[in-house]
Amino acid sequence: MNLFRLAGDLSHLLAIIILLIKIWKTRSCAGLSGKSQILFALVYITRYLDLVTTYISLYNSFMKVIFISTSLATIYLMYSKFRATYDKNHDSFRIEFLIIPCVILSLVINSNFTVLEVLWTFSIYLESVAILPQLFLVSKTGEAESITSHYLFALGSYRALYILNWIYRYYAEGHYELIAIFAGCVQTILYCDFFYLYVTKVLKGKKLQLPA
């Protein structure tokens, strides 16, 4: 565990907390993509199956349980409790266009052809693109509430911090995982446009509004 890794995990946790607070306090999930949340739940469930096979540390198991349970809670809030506020018409990204290529890619490019390993690889690939329905929703409505922008910023920062962690681990421990590094870079690049808007607009007190 190094500082970048810890900061990345905390940023990830913060993103999830911001999201739940936003939904709970405003009693609304307007502006949020339920499809991205379904993809994230799928990511955590397929990645953390090793919860039952391998014990790494209390920290590791605790975070895995938190990520799985909070993502399921978010889906429950969006699709059941606050369903009336869910922006279904704007959330029209076709997630099968992301899931199917990730399934194929994980079957072809993986480090070991076993069930757990292929599912882990699938989750890494899927995570890198899971935010696309949310970014698509923002671009479709042309704006995002500040709290949604903070959520996206924390979520995007998490993988960017992981990249620093991977660089550190490569030099300090000789440890590297090419699949995760490649997908993590793709994931971070997808946020770049948003990061730019966040720094130039939201941090200056303006609403995140896309140019017409």
Next chain:
Amino acid sequence: ELKLVQKDEL
């Protein structure tokens, strides 16, 4: 035989 690196990251 390939030895898998333990996945300690999240």
